[in-house]
Amino acid sequence: MLRALWLEFGDFYDTLTESFLHADYFKKLEIEREVRQNPGLGQRYLVYVPDDALVLATLHHILDVATDRLLNTYPPITIDSSALLFEQVRELMKGYVYQLKELKTMGGSTFDQVFDWLINVLKERSQQVYMILVKYLKSKRLEPGYGPEVLRRLLQDFVREKGYYGIVYVNNTPLPVAAAAIKAFNELTKRRRVVLGFSKYRGPYPLVHKEIASSSVKELCEKLRTELQR
Structure with missing residues (x-):
């Protein structure tokens, strides 16, 4: 990320002349190659990324x-616990x-200070951000707690606990469980109906013992949960 930001928005600071080079994209690449060939130049040319670009990219x-x-936390995170969402993010990042x-x-602030400041601002406004x-998510036909990871875990649990073979048919296409979850998720977010088929046998044309349409x-997630509770 940092290199992409630097190439797009940044510059080199020349400590010898105490000035910015105002280098364009290709000049940056040229100097970058020179520094790689002669590491000593790394003391002369310092990479500069504007503070606002770094903050916006981090945000x-x-x-x-x-x-x-x-999307992928179940039970779903509610608006009342929205501040905890950003504590999760802090830990994950x-x-x-x-x-x-x-x-x-x-201004001399370290990156972790900038990061913590952003997290704290988001926590203060967590309900609005939520x-x-x-x-x-709703514009993508999605809801909190119903992401691809949640669907994958449910599908894996369903196949294991019900004793089905580890190939799931997604609209008649046989796929391993993880790939089936991704395929089903993508199809459903495109407003396409999905029928999952499950068999207890392996082979090129096994008998489908169970179908779940959504x-x-x-x-689909709720139907899998209902089946798991039976």
Whole structure:
């Protein structure tokens, strides 16, 4: 991410002349190659990424992770527990923050300080952010707690507990369980009806012992849960 930001928005700071180079995309690549060939130049040319670009990119990444957790956490995260969503994100992004720990803003703030500031701002406005994320999910015909990971886990549990063979038919296409979950999820989000077929036998044309038809991800997840409770 950092390199992409630098190529798009950043520059080199020349410590010898104490000035920015105002390098275009190709000039940046050229100097980057020179630094790789002569590592000593790394002390002269410092990579610069504007603070606002770094903050916006980090915010985008945080919201992506939050959306994923909102989608793939069951029982669903509610608006009343929305602040906890961003604590989950903080924990999940520890490795990302660690990788960028040496970054500093022009004001001297470290990257982890910028990250914590963003998380805390989002926590303070967590209910408003939650409603925005839910609205975004619904525009994709999705709901909190009904993501691809949730569907995959349910499908795996169903196949294992009911004793079905590990190939699931998605609209007559045989697929391993994990791939079947992805295929079913993608089809349902495209407003296409899905019929899952399950067999207790292996082979090129096994008898299908059970079918589950659905028109939405939520409907399919709830049908699988109902079957698991029987």
